[in-house]
Amino acid sequence: MIDPLEKTPFILARADEFITWAQKNSLWPFGSGLACCAIEMIATAAARYDIARFGMELFRASPRQADLFIVAGTVTNKMAPVLRRLWDQMPDPKWALAMGNCAIGGGPFPTYSVLQGVDRIIPVDVHVAGCPPTPQGLIHGLMILQEKIARSRPTKEILNPDARRKS
Amino acid sequence: MTPFVADLLIPVGKIVAVILYPMVMVMVMIWLERRVVALMQGRLGPNRVGFQGVLQPVADALKLFFKEDIIPRQADKLLFNISPILVMFSSLLAFCFVPLGEPIRIGTYTLTLWIAESQVGLLIVLGLSSISVFGVIFGGWASNSKYPLMGALRSVVQVLSYEIPLGLTVLTVAFVARSMDLVEIVRRQEASGVWYGFLMPISFVVFWISAVAETNRAPFDLPEAESELVAGYHTEYSGMKFAYFYMAEYAHMVLVSSLVVILFFGGWLPPFPSVKALDFLDAVPGFAWYLIKIMFFLYLYVWIRATFPRYRFDSLIRLVWKWLIPLALANFLAVVLVRHLR
Amino acid sequence: MPAEKADRPELAQALEALTGRFAASVLSGAVDRGELAVRLTKDALVPVLRFLKDEAGFNAFEDLVVFDELNASLGGGARFTVIYRLYMFPGALRARLTVGVGEGESLPSAVPCYRSADWAEREAFDMFGIRFEGRPDLRRIYMPDDFDGHPLRKDFPLAGRTRGL
């Protein structure tokens, strides 16, 4: 995590602001629909909720071009390796959002075939609870993610690539 | 004007302009497309970043600039790296030959609104714009992945087929104008008093359809059909290289729209030259007319995309070989005959 | 409650023909709540299915249900009860064939007779480990190929034997 007392040179701080402004306003989600939550995710992109307002409507079909992994739905043990691979295919910087109770912790399925929480395989930035979460809930989660991105310091990672690899 | 200004500053300025102009148009186009499509679908579209979301493409480009660049291990590295550059620069290079208006006289100096004037400007522009398909093919092949390869193969067949009606219709324009010089073609339209789009509507329609296919846009967006081929030929590209493909597609659209305007709709000429009551239209600078006309065709692109489903591969090829090419050929013969008899 | 079709003569006729022809194999037969319910031994399964499809007119295969009779099997009964549901269109009549299968035993496949039984049999194999003979491609359908055990058996714990990942 970032130490708030750590000093950042003025130029770098401005650069950070600049880069994070771009990153948080252009979060292209990876269109990965797994189960019920995927329908609500699509509803969020559709007319009434329209995440295009935040520049997030470009659902990329290829993980190579996406910034945000919305894990929308139940992750099964059979699907988990696939998800991990997709996550690895996404280029840095990338963020993950666990949408719905199933992705957070298995939800109502404590069974032999369900992965009990997607953070066992990929690092999740924001959890959005609900079964499924309403579009408003998802948008709220995305806003929280935007705030989180605004607090990040990308220049630190650019200047010191090893730090990223360690985290 | 001192030689220093004339010989050094102005060329440098022009070089900057020829890079900036397409890029600004691309940014505007990306924003326009996302807003207009959204409004057609009962949504709002990007409206948070800057006034009405105009900075959205800037944010996108910046973000992509700071993304990690992944080269798949199995990829052919050289071709993989070259192809986005090839695509981007062939489109940008073509803009050197696209005039933006009549030369402007500043004192004794004549400022030409193009970088390179050529007697065969039309051929060069078409040639350069078809080079970009090599970028698509190389990119799809070099990714060493099946979906990009299929996208690239589709692209080859599509571009090969659609070049023919494109060439045939361009030939009619060159024939009527008796020139391949883009500036000269506009001047001929001014002299004859009628834009070629109205003189030869079939040429225009065939050219436009082929041009949409050439730019891989809906309903001919098979090489990057998202619901079939994931992201088509650029599936494996990330970061700035993907941005190059993305921007090149829009630059290509701007280029094609410019060509349509120059060849068929009088370039920078104001409309209705023969109507005396509308003479005040001449007061508007030619460049403004030019931009307005280009914007109209860009809007048409977006409109078509929001309306039509995607063609299937076989019907796409059937359309060009069974309809467009015979039509273009007949049209060409008709133009030659009419021209000869007169 | 849906209209009962117990009085439909087709069912009674089919039952009569069935008990007549396969007397040795039909353990019991009745017309129950608008349904032709037949319990039979597994050796006659395919001929009975063929008869019901070709002659009695049950042209659609609806469902294949397996029950794990763990408790009954401890007392000596068959481990699994397999139910084949057939449907007649037009006519809206149903038939239900019940077969008992022991642990480790296999059933003749219904696929040559009803194509739509294909995945249902694969599901039964995956979930209960019942083998079906005379059909290609009997693989697990839901679980990964290297999965250990058959989840819907009563002796399989809900949370699985090994926690995934």
Next chain:
Amino acid sequence: MAFREIDLNMGPQHPSTHGVLRLKLSVDNEVVLRVEPVLGYLHRGMEKLWESLTYAQVVPLTDRLDYLASLSNNLAYCLAVEKLAGIEVPKRAQYIRVALVELQRLASHLAWAGFMANDIGAMSVLLYGFEAREDILDIFEEYCGARLTVHGVRIGGVIRDVDATLVSRIRAVLERIPHRLEDIRALLDENRIWKERTVGVGRIAAGDAIDYGLTGPPLRASGVAWDMRKDIPYSSYDDFDFDVPLGANGDVYDRYFVRLEEICQSIRIVGQALDGLPEGDFKAKVPRVLKIPPGEAFHTIESPKGVLGFTVRSDGTDKPERVKMKSPSFINLQSLEHMCRGNLFSDVIGILGSLDIVLGEIDK
């Protein structure tokens, strides 16, 4: 440009496999030779889980099967349990159920039209379909607080009564939907590209369709008038006057046409159910802990996807011994290879879309 037959792996993460289906394709120059669906990427072990829950606790989980039509799942399961336990559902509850389920059919078909058109490349239709669907979800939200996983049908009746406000809201929505439908039809019905992509594609003859066990709109598109609402009426469907739209060719276009016609019929049914809403209870008296004597029951309904059935077996305790679902998408998907063979790769997406599968229901 002859290149060898290649194996193409579509999914489990692909934009148009409608979830986590995986298709193993063998293509030769984009001509499909073989299609093999690989399932199980969403297998959550529902049937095992149900064995450890009480009868009433199973209902909310059925929502998660066919998540585009959760009320239909609720209804099918509840009807099976009621049949087993011998519970008589009041007439008013039956009418409310019909209204809810038909609204759900509207929502499901509208979403389908959007997905289908999006697969073919007409992306605006997706947005129009979802816009119309939002209106219906609003009604569900007002009725029981949830949008997607509604859980509105309970054992013995429905969750709560409908009042005059809700009825008038439903009527308002019913008036709006035909206009939305007009938008979609204007874009697609006579569109040349749409017709080229759908007419004559993915044909299946009536005999083959029955043989493959196809049900629901794909079967009716082949001209077979098999509709459980008419054949074995449940929940007072015999009180309502409606038609069963049929196709003739059994191709993708007919499936599209049948579904859009079904939307119109569903609007009619909901209108009739609201008009003739009888007085009475909205729920039968069902004991809090429902214990059902040993036995077995099977009940089917006509869900938006096809014939949906539940087998419930009781062993005398308060938990079902086994609940088996007969899922329409599972069986419909089996015919994919028959429809796809020899078509182009692009058509696989159209055909898959036209079957209207939901992975939650296939994988359970």
